[in-house]
Amino acid sequence: MIKLNENYLKLKSSYLFSEIAKKVNAFKDANPSADVIRLGIGDVTLPLPKVCLDAFHKGVDDMADASTFKGYGPEQGYDFLREKIAKFDFQKYDADIQASEVFVSDGAKCDSGNFQELFSNDITIAVPDPVYPVYVDTNVMAGRTGESSNGRYDGLVYLEGTEENGFVPDIPDKKVDLIYLCFPNNPTGATATKAQLKEWVDYARKEKALILYDAAYEAFIRDESLPHTIYEIEGAREVAVEFRSYSKTAGFTGTRCAYTVVPGSCMIYDKDGSKHSLQALWNRRHTTKFNGVSYPVQRAAEAIYIGDGPEQIRKLNDYYLRNAALIRSTMTDLGLSCTGGVNSPYIWVKCNMDSWKFFDNMLNKAAVVCTPGAGFGACGEGYIRISAFNMYENVQIALKRICDALKKV
Numbered sequence: 001m002i003k004l005n006e007n008y009l010k011l012k013s014s015y016l017f018s019e020i021a022k023k024v025n026a027f028k029d030a031n032p033s034a035d036v037i038r039l040g041i042g043d044v045t046l047p048l049p050k051v052c053l054d055a056f057h058k059g060v061d062d063m064a065d066a067s068t069f070k071g072y073g074p075e076q077g078y079d080f081l082r083e084k085i086a087k088f089d090f091q092k093y094d095a096d097i098q099a100s101e102v103f104v105s106d107g108a109k110c111d112s113g114n115f116q117e118l119f120s121n122d123i124t125i126a127v128p129d130p131v132y133p134v135y136v137d138t139n140v141m142a143g144r145t146g147e148s149s150n151g152r153y154d155g156l157v158y159l160e161g162t163e164e165n166g167f168v169p170d171i172p173d174k175k176v177d178l179i180y181l182c183f184p185n186n187p188t189g190a191t192a193t194k195a196q197l198k199e200w201v202d203y204a205r206k207e208k209a210l211i212l213y214d215a216a217y218e219a220f221i222r223d224e225s226l227p228h229t230i231y232e233i234e235g236a237r238e239v240a241v242e243f244r245s246y247s248k249t250a251g252f253t254g255t256r257c258a259y260t261v262v263p264g265s266c267m268i269y270d271k272d273g274s275k276h277s278l279q280a281l282w283n284r285r286h287t288t289k290f291n292g293v294s295y296p297v298q299r300a301a302e303a304i305y306i307g308d309g310p311e312q313i314r315k316l317n318d319y320y321l322r323n324a325a326l327i328r329s330t331m332t333d334l335g336l337s338c339t340g341g342v343n344s345p346y347i348w349v350k351c352n353m354d355s356w357k358f359f360d361n362m363l364n365k366a367a368v369v370c371t372p373g374a375g376f377g378a379c380g381e382g383y384i385r386i387s388a389f390n391m392y393e394n395v396q397i398a399l400k401r402i403c404d405a406l407k408k409v
Contacts, residue, residue, distance in 0.1 A: 059296030077104025130376035189340015
């Protein structure tokens, strides 16, 4: 008989955002005339920038001409995109990253979930709490944890993000092998300084550990004292992999394009302690299980770096940062403490009650969808995440509804 991977039985019954969608659909069924405003899942609402759209069309046209038609492309991505990523996303900040170290993919979520396949099952893993659920769930699926108890899995080391430490976790007091970090953070919107990242890089070098660094929201950084990439930190090339996405950067949530950087000097060890190239292993996995991002999509992504591309991208993200500033100021005026909303499209709000109860109140009394903090981990209880990804007019309406509803609580 065919048997299942029983590690899947250890997972929570449903993915956080699936549970939210179920609740929202039930509310809409019961209230068909309700105008629900979604400030929960981080999906964009503005259309693709014109430079991307024009390049996308041109890429499609290339596929209609035998002289420019493209069949299977390189699994790692076309050089025209990889070279611009290396130059403008890394070398611009004096980070020594080359095009050959860039692997183009269809999503940072996919890459951060898939990367764990390269590791032994007996490693010790450190994850932030609150945390993006994919980091945890994919390791549960792989069998690197025990059972869940009180919302946490045995075998994981939880790096607690709290109001006291500004939601930037402290270095663990024990040895770990794999560390997940995300800045600007999802869900809290917190950012890390160069000095804070240097502590993590130094720890990883000392312990021969690896950092998986999720920088999906880098495009929202406006404070130039903050690092745009972990490779601005000396020694990071030896111990860090970085994930990036065009989903929020350029509105590619429905278009799908991202990339992962694996430096050639980043090593991994076998059971005897011998070194192996992590880049070579990821390349082997990537070329075996992935056939590349389509040519028109990569042309659209390339346009971000050309001509008016940078200006259009900044304008796009400034629109969402305007939403974020309004959300943060409104929540603060209500007497609720907040993190994020600056250098980040997420606002992490201390709601002073059970987070699912707050979610239900906002859905049922205001027809506004937020995300309960408990869905991101034990340290998320008592908080909610509000996303700035919506139209400004909708955000204004949603905030008025929230204010009205809270007066009735």
